[in-house]
Amino acid sequence: MGDVQRASPSDLTPRAIADDLRRLPVHHEHYADALMVAHLIVFDLGLSIRSGGGGAILPSILINMAEVFEGYMRRVLADGLSNDGRIEVKDGNKGGDSGAKVLLFDPVQEGLKNPDATPDIIIEVDGKPSLVIDAKYKAAPNVPDRSDVNQVIVYGERYGTARVMVLHAGRPSTELCGSIGGFQVYNGMTNLNATPIEDEEAAFVAAVRALL
Structure with a gap:
């Protein structure tokens, strides 16, 4: 533009x-x-x-605000982490060079349809997935919904990342919920009502950078 x-x-x-x-x-x-x-x-x-x-x-x-929120947070991270050449922020909803979509099963039973694994945000460090983030356009609970946790754990296993995050549009800060097996599950949060929003964006980028 x-x-x-x-x-x-x-x-x-x-x-x-x-x-x-x-x-x-x-x-x-x-x-x-x-x-x-x-x-x-x-x-x-x-x-x-x-x-x-x-x-x-x-x-x-x-307007699908869930898609807007996903795209917005992906762009916030891509811009905020762009000063580190080792880090790349990718879209798990699409394939190609800028995407990170993969098939869910590897291998899959012959004759069965293999669905896609499509986390909203994949952050790679030195070409390897380091953090999986799935965005949920809803207020942040104290603990992410069980179904959302199950989803990011599957993504973490498929992409080989030990740290996974459910990202909410709610109160500020990002918290470690706990560990499940070899995975650390984070409750990511960003306050869309913050003023100025640029400070909130910078705080979220800093929280994510600390996890990489």
């Missing part, structure tokens, strides 16, 4: 946005709804549902 410039006041008028909508290529007509929603957000507009005398047909947009 480095080539995207800030909009001038004349670019943000209703007429300018309407002109943009009319100029959309046929294969980009689906951009229209997104642009209309962006217009409402930029101008802090909304509907007065208690008033009468008019009607409106507006587009809607659904």
Whole structure:
């Protein structure tokens, strides 16, 4: 997005946005709804549902906040740990060079479907997985839910990492819950309501760096 410039006041008028909508290529007509929603957000507009005398047909947009939270925390860690060339933050939900998705069973019984292991964040040190993190967009409990712990333990075993974390969007700090066999299970937390959020991000990066 480095080539995207800030909009001038004349670019943000209703007429300018309407002109943009009319100029959309046929294969980009689906951009229209997104642009209309962006217009409402930029101008802090909304509907007065208690008033009468008019009607409106507006587009809607659904945002999967769980995916947003995962991507946000992955980016926070990637940026915060980028000054150490030994460390690489990868997305376990996809394959390829930037991803770390693997098959769950190794080997698998012949004839059976082999599902993917898809932890949200894999942190590698010197090319080897060092920490598995699975993000949960919910308030942080004192102890992660049993099903979430079971999930990260499986990921830890599959990726060969001794430290695993369930990451929540809640109160600050990161705590060691305890050990299960050869695994240390951490309750990761970041407070999305913190002000300034940059300090909260830096604190979480420091907590993760200490585990690597």
